[in-house]
Amino acid sequence: MAEPVQPPMLETRDLSRRFGGLTAVGGLNFEVRLGxxxxxxxxxxxxxxxxxxLISGIYPPTSGxxxxxxxxxxGLKPDRVRRRGISRTFQTLRLFDNMSVLENVLVGYHSRLRSNLIGDMIKPPWVTRAEHEAVERARSTLEALSPRLLSRQEFRAGDLAYADRRxxxxxxxxxxxPSLLMLDEPTAGMNPTExxxxMQRINRIHADGYTILLIEHNLGVVMGVSHRIVVLDYGEKIAEGTPEEVRQDERVIEAYLGRKATAT
Amino acid sequence: MDVIIAGLVLGALYAIVALGYTMVYGIIELINFAHGDVFTFGAFVAIPILNRLVNQNDFNVPVGQSIFAVTVSVLAAAALCGILGVVIERIAYRPLRNAPRLAPLITAIGVSLILENALFQWQGGLPVFTPVAISRSTYTILGSPITNVQILVIVVAILMMVALDLFINRTNLGKAMRAVAQDREAASMMGINVDRIIAVTFLVGSALAGAGAVFYLLYEGSVGYNSGFTLGLFAFTAAVLGGIGNIRGAMLGGIVIGLISSWIESLGNGSGTEWYEPVIFATLVLILVFRPAGLLGTNTTEKV
Amino acid sequence: MAARWHALTDAYHDTPLLRRFAVLLVVVLAFLFPVFMGSVGVDDATFAEVYVLLALGLNIVVGFAGLLDLGYAAFFAIGAYTAALLASSHFAVNRTSFHSLLLTVGPGGIHVNFFVLIPLSALVAAFFGILFGAPTLRLRGDYLAIVTLGFGEIVPKVVENLGDGNSLGLPNITNGVNSITGVDSPPNIDLGPIHWTFQTNDPRPWYYLGLIIVIISVIIIYRLRDSRLGRSWVAIREDEIAAAHAGINITGTRLTAFALGAAFSGFGGLLEASRLANVSYDQFLFTVSVTILTMVILGGIGSIPGVIVGGIVIAYMTQTWLTTVASWVHSLGDGLHKGPEPVSTIGAWLQSLPVTSAKPMIFGIILVGIMLLRPAGLWPEQRRARELHPDTEKTLEEEQAELYTVRTGEI
Structure with missing residues (x-):
């Protein structure tokens, strides 16, 4: 695959994070390229x-x-990071369970919706219009992802089935x-069909022009969808490359299989 | 020097009350507003006992009689306060353990109101005076007078602190408490009865407040139905200053707050007595601004 | 398409016809109320209006943002004293004299126009809210409870200490333990058929003024609730981390709620100061904060109609019902006391029953009772009811888990 020369969308330089004595991430360098x-x-x-x-700002890096x-x-706070154009999902779903499906999506549009206190109190026409536009955007986003979700826009988010919640x-x-979409194990808890x-949906989203950073446990899924893969072990990068390269990397095999062999 | 001695005594009293706040906050992250009123309850329990056991018109109480009277009232106050603390937890906090954080805070303030008004109905709105249970004798330290009661309060506070520290760090029960404070779910999976541990925490914290109340009485000579509420506010400030959840921090925070308030109170022109409350409150806000984790606390990132 | 928007458009359009009619009826009855009632009844109702306004404001903090403000009366005091200092003869200026429509300064004191004081009292209170809220709200939300509690204790104390001959050697700022009297009334209003003269002996203009203010506030608060800001409050209550990742500034959003609450309280202070023409530090003690909190909790956290009802009930309870009940109980006691032995003991007990002084205990019982038995209050707000009843939520989750296993089982 001929890789176009592009400035990286996201780049980490010697990124480290320690919790007490434990180094969770140590001196990590990698980049995400546009598209x-x-x-x-x-x-x-x-x-x-x-x-x-670290990227989304839940806690600041120790160094790097x-x-x-x-x-x-x-070190920016999560809301600032989101405003710069990075959004993410969570490994353990974090929905606003008592809000409706539509409201959940609208909260996601928060950073794009300009309003102020006085505007929210008085609701002049332009604020109302912006709100209506936000609703339209939320609905079209839902529709593009899943018409079924759109038909359930008034449902309480906590009442949806698991795959719908994802x-x-x-x-x-x-x-x-967002300029960069970060997905943390989006298929966790799903059966293989789901x-x-x-992942087909992710591919479609990518085709719409999104840059995606993905954490995935399921190697089969990863190999099929990724352009490049960065392999971490004990907080350090042990390999990087295309799926084929990574598949053949000795250290990756050792990290996965070696560990498994000792575990069983 | 006078100021320092008064500050240490006051600080020791704040510290004892601060312990209850810090233990409860450490374990269930709740500001137990009723704690100050439990303290007042302890004092009100002790007053009739002291009245019965010492001669109210005699300022020369035999040493044996003093020891007996103080011991009995400390035990009674500690026991009844401990029970009260457990009952409060059982009725007002436990059912709300999985509710949003706002809910137990609201019941805490409600319980405080109920207790305080009950104390008011019981003893009336005026301060209640206690007989002299220990004959005063005054010693001199570094040129300043110090009474035996002052020494007693400081020594007792230190003893309580040491005992509590040993209890938390050395005994199995104490270890279980720390485990629950760390991670309630994990602790319960390790076979720790979380409900029981939380009850024990309330028992110990409230009992300490009850015992502390007796020494407060010995030192101050009187108590009003709302004394505990203000004292509780200061003690909570002390707990935050020391680092909430930290036992030794509560001691240190109590002493610092005690020194500050006795220093402010000593300022001339009456400004001291008028202004020490605002100053202590301002201290609380400043701590929160500049060192929210307190003097001995460590900054913990919230779990994700 | 328009019909689809109802998730967030004005609550009014969302409400069914019957409810709209009910709302209209309540408003009409409220306007006709003084026609049927005597002067005392209208005065009590005006008192209730001020407290409803305060409760609506506190509801933004407690109900919408989920923060506990235990020093709400402090902002009430700040608003009242702002009015009292800037619209009374307290600050006499002897050297210069200045007169205009909006501001008069001279030997007769400083007199700022009531309509200037409306935003000013709210802004001053909001300023203090931000001053104390900003450092606290950066931390955990529940520290706010204790800081506001302290703030509520301190503000009356500071007012008390800054009187004539105060220990700091400052000039007489607040008149100390002596109240400030002669606070200005709003200017008289003459609009067509409406002639409102604000005097202490006629409560009706005050009642109408209060009613209009409450109605405007209710509309504003509904709009806030259904706005981007209102959604952010709910999102933060539901999941702080997810809300932050959706681009919501947690501290800023909470601070806005806190400052808004303070502004309403300050505004209520202005109304109360000019209505009573008199402010004193002991009108704003902790009991007042607790009273307003009880209104919110009783009516239903986050529920606007609930809070209005809670406010009216508690205001009437403190103002009249409690004394009425006390006199019933005591006269019953008097009657029984004349009876034979066991009955007379009960009578004596009833005679001495401290009904009126037990107000804090009644509040305490309401707070604890509601949180334990009916946490969403008497008139619950839908979403709050779901949040506060974890048990029902659990069953839904279980249900869902069942559905899920059934579904996956098929595959």
Whole structure:
């Protein structure tokens, strides 16, 4: 595959995070290029979710830098990160269960909806119009992902079936048209059919022009969908490359199979 | 020096009350507003006992009689406060353990109102005075007078603190408490009875408040139905200053707050007595701004 | 398409015809109320209006943002004192004299026009809210409870301490333990058939003023609830981390709620100060904060109609019902006391029953009772009811899990 020369969308430089004495991520360097699907894989506890949490601002890096579109975002609060154009989903679903499906998506549009206190109190026509536009956007996002979700827009989010909840979280992340979409194990808890279906959706989203950073446990899924793969073990990068390259990498095989062999 | 001694005594009292706040917050992350009123309850329990056991008109109480009276009232106050604490937890907090955080905070303030008004109905709105249970004798330290009661309060507070520290760090029950504070779910999976541990926490914290109340009485000579509420506010400030959830921090915080308030109170022109409350409150806000984890606390990132 | 928007458009359009009619009826009855009632009844109702306004404001903090504000009376005091200091003869300026429609300064004191004070009292209170809320709200939400509690204790204390000959050697700022009297009334209003003269002996203009303010506030609060900001409050209550990742500034959003609540309280203070023409530090003690909190909890956290009803009930309880009940109980006691032995003991007990002084206990029982038995209040808000009843939520989840296993089992 001929790789176009593009500035990286996201880049980490010597990114490290320690919790007490434990180094969850140590000196990590990798980049996400515009328009690609990059997967972050590795055994349990390799630090994948920590990397996500660092990028999205749940906690600041202990050291190192995170550059997004050339600007440093390390240590920014999550809402700031989102405003820069990065949105994410969570490994353990985090929906607003008592809000309706539509409201969940609208919250995702928050960063794109301009309003102020006085506007919200008085509701002049332009604020109302912006709200209506937001509803239209939310609805079209839902429709594009799953017409079934759209038909359930008034449902309480907590009442949806599991796979629909996953989709809803995706819709909430997508509605603001982020420059970078980060998905943390989106197929966790799904059966193989559902997972395959979900990955097809991801492919479609990618075809719409989204850059995607993916954490995935399921290697089969990863190999099929990713352009490039970064493999983590004990918080460090042990391999990087196309799915074929990674598949043949000795250290990756050791990290996965070796561990499994000792475990069983 | 006078100021320092008064501050240490006051600080020791704050520290004892602060322990209850810090233990409860450490384990269930609840500001137990009723704690200050449990303290007042302890004092009200002790007053009739002291009245019965010492001669109210005699300022020269034999040492044996003093020891007996104080011991009995401390035990009674600690026992009844401990029970009260457990009952409060059982009725008002336990059913709400999985509710949004707002819910137990609201019941906490409700329980505080109920208790305080009950104390008011019981003893009336005026301060209640206690007989002299220990004859005063005054010693001199570094040129400043210090009474035996002051020494007693400081020594007792230190003893309580050491005992509590040993209890938390050395005994199995204490270890279980720390485990529950760390991670309730994990603790329960390890076979720890979480409900029981939380009850024990309330028992110990409230009992300490009850015992502390007796020493407060010995030192101050009187108590009003709402004394505990304000004292509780200061003690909570002390707990935050020391690092909430941290036992040794509560002690340190109590002493710092005690020193500050006795220093402010000593300022001339009456401004001291008028302004120490605002100053202590301002201290609380400043701590929250500049060192929210407290003096001995560590910054913990919220679990994700 | 228009019909689809109803998830977030004005609550009014969302309500069925019958409810719209009910709302209209209530408003009409409220306007006709003084026609049927005597002067005392209208005065009590005006008192209730001020408290309903305060409860609506506190509901933004407690109900919408899910934060506990235990010093709400402090902002009430700040608004009242803003009015009292800037619209009374308290600050006499002897050297200069200035007169205009909006502001008069001179030996007769500073007199700022009531309509200038409306935004001013709210802004001053909001400023103090931000001053104390900002450092606290960066931390965990529940620290706010204790800081506001402290704030509520301190504000009356500071007012008390800054009187004539205060210990700091400052000039007389607040008149200390002596109240400030002669607070200005709103200017008289003459609009066609409406002639409102604001005097202490006629409560009706005050009642109408209060009613109009409450209605405007209710409309504003409904709009806030259904706005982007209102959605953010719910989202933060539901899941702070997910809300932050959706681009919501947690601290800022909470602070907005807190400051808005303070603004309503400050505004209520202005109304109360000019209505009573008199402010004193002991009108704003902790009991007041608790009273308003009880209104919110009793009516239903987050529920606007609930809070209005809660406010009216509690206001009337403190104002009249409690004394009425006390006199019933005591006269019953008097009657029984004359009877034979066991009955007379009960009579004596009833005679001495401290009904009126038990107000804090009644509030406490309401707070605890409601949270334990009916956490969403008497008139629950839909979403709050779901949040506060974890048991029902669990069964839904179980149901869902069942559905899920059935479905996957088929595959």
């Amino acid at each position: 690609e699907i990059l997967s972050l894989i590795g055994p349990n506890g390799a630090g994948k979710t920590t990397v996500f949490n 830098e995170i550059l997004f579109q050339g600007q440093s975002i390390g 989709l809803l979280e995706l819709a909430r992340a997508l509605v603001s048209e 997972a395959a279906e979900f």
